[in-house]
Amino acid sequence: MGLLFIAFCGGMIAAAVYGWYFGNPKLLVIGWDTDRLGCGFSNGTTDLPYLYWPVPPTASQVTQISNGNLLAAVSLLSKGVCVKSCPSGKVDDPVICRPTSILSADYHFSNCTYYPVAQSLQGVTVLGVGFRYETKSLLGSYCIPKGSDYVDAKTYESFKTAFYGSVYGNAAAGYFHDIAATWSVLLVAAIVTVILSYLYLFVIRIVGGFIIVIAFISAILICTGGGFYSYFYARPTYDPANPVYNYLAYAAYVCWGLAGLILFSIICCFDAIKIGIAVFKTTSQYVQNNM
Secondary structure (H helix, E strand, C coil), X not given: CHHHHHHHHHHHHHHHHHHHHHCCHHHHHCCECCCCCECCCCCCCCCCCEEECCCCCCHHHHHHHHCCCXXXXXXXXXXXXXXXXXXXXXXXXXCCEECCHHHHCCCCEECCEECCCCEEECCEEECCCCXXXXXXXXXXXXXXXXXXXXXXXXXHHHHHHHHHHHCCHHHHHHHXXXXXXXXXXXXXXXXXXXXXXXXXXXXXXXXXXXXXXXXXXHHHHHHHHHHHHHHHHHHHXXXXXXXXXXXXXXXXXXXXXXXXXXXXXXHHCHHHHHHHHHHHHHHHHHHHHCC
């Protein structure tokens, strides 16, 4: 079991390193436009990493929001577009975006800006004044209002509440949905966990001391081997002028130091370790008898 625990720890570290090197945690918080394209992720939006809401609330929505209707605020989030950077409050400042199919068919929307009073007369569109507001980046994926200049203070607060309650709240709701959908798997896992616990305690009673000795030896060998690998195998693959060349040497020294520290601790605390093994076996027997 000690070897299995060491293997588990090694696998956990390897999985963490692999995920950190090849993974992209930002994908967990990307925004999605109304065409269901991930901003900065899907084809056509890879260079547009932010989700922005260009459409202002209607007069009816503002009235509903002022009366405390949160659903009206949530509806403001239904027409998001992917943009290259978070827009400013100046209509003249250009915005680079990918218009969604809904907004592309709306003559009020032009050059990634929404014009609430635009009119289309005989094929000619008169835009009027565009709707823009100061935005700030959130998590490198969303452009949310920067202040209460978004329509008015009440609408701004409702927008924030709707954003954190729907965009972020869906994640929590998804967790509970997953638990409900996989209850049978969780039940089987719980039963298997109890069975494995009994088996583990039984094995500890039989070969607990041997496992601890093997664990100490394995720790020393792993640290020593890691030092030799870093110093004599990995380090020569880099040019001495490369900082990594020295970093690998430092890593080797640390590994060897840990191996020496473990060996020194075993020699100095040998009697205490024997007592610890006896306590370990007794504890496992006590826990097994009381489970």
